[in-house]
Amino acid sequence: MPTTTDTQRRYPRRKAPKGLCAVWQTASRRSVSYVQTMGMGGLFIRTKEPVAVGTMIQLLIDLPSGEVRGRAIVRSVKAGEGMGVGIVSMNPEDRARLNRFLGQLPA
Numbered sequence: 641m642p643t644t645t646d647t648q649r650r651y652p653r654r655k656a657p658k659g660l661c662a663v664w665q666t667a668s669r670r671s672v673s674y675v676q677t678m679g680m681g682g683l684f685i686r687t688k689e690p691v692a693v694g695t696m697i698q699l700l701i702d703l704p705s706g707e708v709r710g711r712a713i714v715r716s717v718k719a720g721e722g723m724g725v726g727i728v729s730m731n732p733e734d735r736a737r738l739n740r741f742l743g744q745l746p747a
Contacts, residue, residue: 690723
């Protein structure tokens with residue numbers, strides 16, 4: 641399976657701060673996982689048991705400036721490591737909060 645590089649992404653990904661977690665849930669499962677990389681278009685969530693590609697998830701990321709909530713779809717899976725998810729919807733306030741947070745992270 642080919643890997644996606646930042647040159648192929650609409651929004652670049654940045655390394656998430658150590659200890660940043662995301663709460664995510666599907667229709668039948670709920671979990672808390674560390675975030676490895678993140679951007680306006682999505683994030684990589686570390687989990688030993690990722691869900692299948694194409695699964696819709698609800699996300700909640702607790703940033704220092706407040707919570708960010710959204711819906712995402714699993715785009716890629718690395719068995720035993722985690723899953724790349726693409727953000728498909730987020731309200732404008734949460735999107736602005738995420739954008740401000742990402743602007744503070746090193747490139």
